[in-house]
Amino acid sequence: MHASAPEETAAAAPRLAARSRFLSWIPGLLYDTAFRRYWTAQTVSYLGDQVSALAIPLIAVTVVHADAAQIGYLGAAVWLPHLLFGPGAGLWADRRRHRRRVMIAADLGRFTLLIGLPLAYALGTLTFTVLFAVAFGVGMLSVLFDVCNPPLFKALVPPGDYVAGNALGSGSRAMAKVVGPSAGGFLVQLSSAPVALLVDALSYLVSAVFLARIAPQEAPPSQNRVRLRAAGRFIVRSRAIRAALAATATLNFFCFVTTTLFVLYATTTLGLGAGLLGTVLGAGAVGAVVGAVSATPLTRRLGVGRTLLLGCLATPAPLLLIPAAHGSRPAVLLMLVGAQFGSAMGVIWIDITAATLLTSLVPDAMRSSVFGAYQGVNLGMRPLAALLSGALAGPLGLRTTLWIAAAGALTACLWILPSPLSRRALPGGGQEV
Structure with a gap:
């Protein structure tokens, strides 16, 4: 015997209420397809970065036998491009019409550089100079990506949601710091540090794919030569x-x-x-x-x-x-x-x-x-x-x-x-x- 319509409605009410409570925890911005793809690109990239943060120093110590001074130079290589090129890169980005395309190109460039390290390791040509050059190159491309990101964020997020949008990005970075080192350690133990870098390289490729699938109305390039x-x-x-x-x-x-x-x-x-x-x-x-x-x-x-x-x-x-x-x-x-x-x-x-x-x-x-x-x-x-x-x-x-x-x-x-x-x-x- 089938339940009557009121009985079916009454039985479904608790399930609908539970679903409503669950959905209320999902930030409203994630219902927007373009922002969700943008946020997914960031999240995947952050996770790969945390794998590299463990794998690259391990490569320096265990493969190329770097000393303490060289480890310091390697750490500085990632941040020096911000000091040397950050302001100039920002000026250049303001004159670009399609900053999203620059971000995609930066992702593809970082993918190419990082995938070169396991290849160099396999060919026996991995040296500290190669490691330093890749770290510096990734840092330069990261500067280009970063200076083009604020206009894209502004194009995707309504003014009243700026805090929520930035919180989602920072939350992704924070979760990556929780999951990334453990995943990196497991990958290094499973294979080797150079092979583990494939994860970070692929994360940039995934980021590029998601960014390519959005087309927000970006602000026009600056008409004045700032x-x-x-x-x-x-x-x-x-x-x-x-x-x-x-x-x-x-x-x-x-x-x-x-x-x-x-x-x-x-x-x-x-x-x-x-x-x-x-x-x-x-x-x-x-x-x-x-x-x-x-x-x-x-x-x-x-x-x-x-x-x-x-x-x-x-x-x-x-x-x-x-x-x-x-x-x-x-x-x-x-x-x-x-x-x-x-x-x-x-x-x-x-x-x-x-x-x-x-x-x-x-x-x-x-x-x-x-x-x-x-x-x-x-x-x-x-x-x-x-x-x-x-x-x-x-x-x-x-x-x-x-x-x-x-x-x-x-x-x-x-x-x-x-x-x-x-x-x-x-x-x-x-x-x-």
């Missing part, structure tokens, strides 16, 4: 962006000193083994995920500017626990896990709010130019910090240098406090800065 001086002048004259850049550059400089020395300090001074070190670093990845999930409700409550200020406090303050770590092994682990978790959460808040500021306040005609100049200063701090960390740690010691770095990073919030960030509204977005 010069680097004009981009710099815009940053200096915008009190909000000037304060954000000063704060993030200060944080990048001092926090990267900590990043450079942390593994050495944890293993030599605190005596942590590889397993415990992985647990500590994994806490940072979890903190990044929490930061990405909490960013949107936090900015709704505090405003974008106040959330940026909170991030400038939450990022460096936990780092004080690193040089302070002492006592029993559980106490040391608890302090280091707290430092990594809290600091990573703060970094994500900064990434999302700073990207939202740039998207909202920079004119279309100079969007890539300003972004390239901003990132040139901001990320350009990292190779400089890496060099300084070695110079200070020698005469002062690791613990003292880490105290100085954490204290210096805390000064970043001083750039935000007198700025108008928390007292103005984002154009068109209706959100408090």
Whole structure:
């Protein structure tokens, strides 16, 4: 005997309610096909990057037998292009009509470079020079990709969803940091470090395919020949962006000193083994995920500017626990896990709010130019910090240098406090800065 229509409706109601609750957790932007493909391209690429972050240093150590100085050069090779070419690449991108095509070409270029490493390994021609050249080349193409990304993001995301869109991108990056190192370690163990790089190479190919399947209405190229001086002048004259850049550059400089020395300090001074070190670093990845999930409700409550200020406090303050770590092994682990978790959460808040500021306040005609100049200063701090960390740690010691770095990073919030960030509204977005 069949159930009557009212009975069928009553039986289906709980299922429909459960489905509705599940769907309510999916961000609205992911229902848009073009944005979903754009976000998928980013997510796949981030995951591949994390595999390379483990595989390339392992290749340097185990295959080409690089020494400590060469490992430092290899780390700097990825970030130097931001310092050397970021501003110029932004100027060039502002004059391009189809920036999405540039991003696709950059993806295909990175695919070609990375797939060359396992081929060189198979042919017995893999040397440190080849490894350095590939890392530098990938860094240059990443600069081109990055400066073309803000106009594409602006074309895909409505003004009221800037925070949510940036949160989704940062969430992908955070999840990649959780999954990527484990996947990379498994792939290296299963085959070898050079072969594991095939995953990162293929991730760029997948990213290019997804980007090729969207066709947003991009902003037209700049009719005026924007010069680097004009981009710099815009940053200096915008009190909000000037304060954000000063704060993030200060944080990048001092926090990267900590990043450079942390593994050495944890293993030599605190005596942590590889397993415990992985647990500590994994806490940072979890903190990044929490930061990405909490960013949107936090900015709704505090405003974008106040959330940026909170991030400038939450990022460096936990780092004080690193040089302070002492006592029993559980106490040391608890302090280091707290430092990594809290600091990573703060970094994500900064990434999302700073990207939202740039998207909202920079004119279309100079969007890539300003972004390239901003990132040139901001990320350009990292190779400089890496060099300084070695110079200070020698005469002062690791613990003292880490105290100085954490204290210096805390000064970043001083750039935000007198700025108008928390007292103005984002154009068109209706959100408090």
